[in-house]
Amino acid sequence: MNQKQRILVTGGAGFLGSQLCEMLVARGNDVICLDNFFTSQKVNVAHLLDKPNFELIRHDVIVPIWLEVDQIYNLACPASPGHYQFNPIKTIKTSVMGAINVLGLAKRCNARVLQASTSEVYGDPEVHPQTECYRGSVNPIGPRACYDEGKRAAETLFMEYHRMNKVDIRIVRIFNTYGPRMHPFDGRVVSNFIRQALANEPLTLFGDGSQTRSFCYRDDLLNALVKMMENESGFIGPVNVGNPDEFTIRELAELVIELTGSSSKIVETDLPIDDPVRRQPDISLARERLQWEPEIKLRLGLQKTIDWFKTIDLDHYHPPTPNF
Numbered sequence: 001m002n003q004k005q006r007i008l009v010t011g012g013a014g015f016l017g018s019q020l021c022e023m024l025v026a027r028g029n030d031v032i033c034l035d036n037f038f039t040s041q042k043v044n045v046a047h048l049l050d051k052p053n054f055e056l057i058r059h060d061v062i063v064p065i066w067l068e069v070d071q072i073y074n075l076a077c078p079a080s081p082g083h084y085q086f087n088p089i090k091t092i093k094t095s096v097m098g099a100i101n102v103l104g105l106a107k108r109c110n111a112r113v114l115q116a117s118t119s120e121v122y123g124d125p126e127v128h129p130q131t132e133c134y135r136g137s138v139n140p141i142g143p144r145a146c147y148d149e150g151k152r153a154a155e156t157l158f159m160e161y162h163r164m165n166k167v168d169i170r171i172v173r174i175f176n177t178y179g180p181r182m183h184p185f186d187g188r189v190v191s192n193f194i195r196q197a198l199a200n201e202p203l204t205l206f207g208d209g210s211q212t213r214s215f216c217y218r219d220d221l222l223n224a225l226v227k228m229m230e231n232e233s234g235f236i237g238p239v240n241v242g243n244p245d246e247f248t249i250r251e252l253a254e255l256v257i258e259l260t261g262s263s264s265k266i267v268e269t270d271l272p273i274d275d276p277v278r279r280q281p282d283i284s285l286a287r288e289r290l291q292w293e294p295e296i297k298l299r300l301g302l303q304k305t306i307d308w309f310k311t312i313d314l315d316h317y318h319p320p321t322p323n324f
């Protein structure tokens with residue numbers, strides 16, 4: 001693949017986007033990071049600002065933008081329940097209008113465009129583990145719908161622009177991903193538990209902690225996104241990307257306490273509405289078509305994430321989340 005491609009990363013200042021920008025800049029690509037900083041801080045990309053092959057644009061993806069690019073990674077969207085429920089109408093607009101705008105841009109520029117979709121398109125799944133052909137069980141009027149339905153509609157738009165306008169698309173369904181640069185107050189389980197454990201505060205277990213998730217380390221996930229973007233076999237997805245190792249949330253809490261050496265206790269609180277009971281990706285398709293699978297085990301990835309949390313000043317991170 002041509003290393004001098006001009007690449008737009010929407011949501012490029014976020015947890016995943018900022019590390020993706022860093023990877024692409026290091027590879028010599030010309031990188032444009034577009035972000036409205038709704039859930040991120042400029043500090044995430046501050047170290048890239050003096051690079052000649054990096055540009056930062058403050059812009060909202062719900063508004064069209066005129067650029068010349070070869071590839072687009074569409075990551076702009078609040079991702080944690082606390083963030084996407086803060087302004088649900090804005091969340092669905094970001095998914096739907098953001099998709100329309102990046103697809104229009106891709107169509108005009110003849111660019112390839114990758115959608116950061118989500119395991120949430122499966123809702124609270126009745127099929128386990130989840131394969132790409134499973135159509136999901138989403139409550140269209142529940143508190144998670146602004147995100148889940150927004151992402152489902154975005155997938156529809158990607159497929160229709162592909163079928164109707166031959167836009168070169170990629171759809172990746174990302175499962176729970178964690179790592180350095182997570183927003184410490186995003187309310188996600190990994191950031192909450194690490195922050196709480198490092199402060200020797202109680203770990204807030206929602207429900208009895210028997211619900212499961214499968215956690216993928218950030219760098220594994222980003223390798224998959226780049227492989228998918230650069231895949232020349234005609235494979236457009238959707239493809240599941242995540243780590244199939246499944247843990248209960250209680251196991252996660254116990255592991256975080258062990259790795260931080262914390263004196264925190266675990267306290268059970270109410271389980272949020274529509275909280276999926278089980279989630280585990282079937283990654284057979286990614287293995288077969290992308291020759292990809294995750295390498296970083298939860299214990300190692302959590303250690304790296306804890307080490308990063310120890311270096312940050314929490315005062316530098318601002319809400320919108322009510323979990324602040």
Ligand code: NAD
Pocket residue numbers: 010011012013014015016017034035036037038039040059060061062074075076077078079080083094116117118119173174175176177178183
């Ligand atoms: P994040 O919140 O750290 O990053 C999202 C970025 O998008 C932020 O920088 C935010 O400011 C920006 N943004 C939000 N709305 C915007 C708008 N209207 N215009 C411009 N920028 C906007 O979250 P993340 O974990 O890095 O997620 C990145 C993408 O991956 C999201 O699309 C998310 O849905 C998807 N995803 C993430 C996970 C995960 O576990 N991290 C799982 C599934 C899908």
Ligand code: UDP
Pocket residue numbers: 080081176187188189190192193204205206207211213249271272275276
């Ligand atoms: N969770 C928890 N304590 C917290 C935050 C989350 O027990 O402080 C639970 C939450 O109910 C869910 C799981 O952890 O079952 C993962 O939540 P997260 O918000 O990280 O992601 P998602 O629900 O979108 O997978």
